[in-house]
Amino acid sequence: MTQEREKSPVRISLLGCGTVGGGVLRLLQENKDFLGLRAGGEIEVTHVLVKSPNKPRVAECKKEWLTTDPEVIFGDPRVDLVVEVMGGEQPAYDYIQRAIAAGKGVVTANKLLIAKHGPELVEQAIKNRTDLAFEASVGGGIPIIRTLREALASDSVASVHGILNGTCNYILTRMREGMSFGVALQQAQELGYAEADPTLDVGGHDAAQKLVVMSMLAFGASVNAGEIMVEGISEIEEVDLQFADRFGYRIKHLGIGYDRGERVELRVHPALVRKNSVLANVDGVLNGVFVEGRALGPCLLVGRGAGDMPTAVSVVADIVDVARSRIEGQPGLATRGIQLKHRPVMPIEEVETRYYLRFAVGDHPGVLGHIASALGAESVSIEQMVQEGRALEADDAVPVCIITHRCQEGAVRRALKAIESQVFLKGAPRILRIEDV
Ligand SMILES: NC(=O)c1ccc[n+]([C@@H]2O[C@H](COP(=O)([O-])OP(=O)(O)OC[C@H]3O[C@@H](n4cnc5c(N)ncnc54)[C@H](OP(=O)(O)O)[C@@H]3O)[C@@H](O)[C@H]2O)c1
The missing domain is CATH 3.30.70.260 (ACT domain)
Incomplete structure (x- = not known):
């Protein structure tokens, strides 16, 4: 059975081919030779679901893959793995549920969806002995999910502190250099870091979704996201940055989590951190996550938290993992390691x-x-x-x-x-x- 499987490719379908989906197709093509070796078999794209088939796409997206009909994907039993890179809650949520119910592996970059429905989707995937992988949902190209789930499976995490939104970090870095909030935001938009509607970024809710996902892996916590205190950066004034500097601090927008026994302490807000601390020096559009393991002690991951290729690195790494687990006849093994328990958030x-x-x-x-x-x-x-x-x-x-x-x-x-x-x-x-x- 396994030998037969090794000869046939793992067939994947993409839901979405925008910034991230385009990057995924490029990376699958660029690294085709060694990806197949690492997965233990060829990875073959079968379909790409989009809204507007006539939009220009990356050159690696073959015309014959494009479809606007999800039934083409869900009705094809040869599709082993669904890669959800369309974003939003619906119809992505329905599609992922359908894929899991059909025993297909799922890879997603969707922080909103995992923050809102992650625990229930993980449970469903475990029940169906299939994989649900979501590395790209936090920190773009930074391998924070894998670090928490695999590398720190042996340790218990005491706290996490993350610079989780590149737009906020970019704006605060420029403001420290004397730029106003408005001009820094406009520059972030011109450079493609911030959305046309930047509310989710500067209001802190994007970082909050990522914190909820991180706390699933760091603390095994399933939480009610509505209990988390969220503050953005739009109220920060130049005078605060100056005072912070004078007292020996920098202001960073952080997603913060502490293990507090039966409860978890989760909050998202701008915070003063000492100038010589590791996170104080993660500047510009970079993201950084500082993890404190009880046995390990401090551990820092820094990198590009968004963009087509950094995010594709995480998505394709998940595709390789899920493909390998299917080829080796062990689907769902990684997802079964995620054990969640409801934990109230400390007021x-x-x-x-x-x-x-x-x-x-x-x-x-x-x-x-x-x-x-x-x-x-x-x-x-x-x-x-x-x-x-x-x-x-x-x-x-x-x-x-x-x-x-x-x-x-x-x-x-x-x-x-x-x-x-x-x-x-x-x-x-x-x-x-x-x-x-
Ligand atoms: N962009 C980043 O840097 C980044 C980083 C980390 C995580 N993410 C996450 O990755 C996901 C995708 O983000 P993105 O920036 O790649 O988005 P995007 O550029 O807006 O692309 C979305 C894609 O999904 C397709 N789509 C949307 N709704 C659809 C529907 N109802 N039916 C069929 N196709 C649909 C769109 O089709 P058309 O092309 O035809 O419009 C488009 O190809 C999101 O969950 C986001 O949070 C993004």
């Missing part, structure tokens, strides 16, 4: 870290004392406090910036509420978390 009020607080205040005597005593009343103690300059006009605001010692977020929020009612305050206080990674 943000209970999260303990250090905080950067910035207030715009009227330049009156006693203001600093008021702020300090409101924080003190909630047992939030101050590590550093800076008041910048003097107001030129009586009504002008001056910034006051505070770094706290470690405390609960609930206490900080209660203190800020008390301060917000004070007449000296000119605008909402800025609260940023500090991560010691």
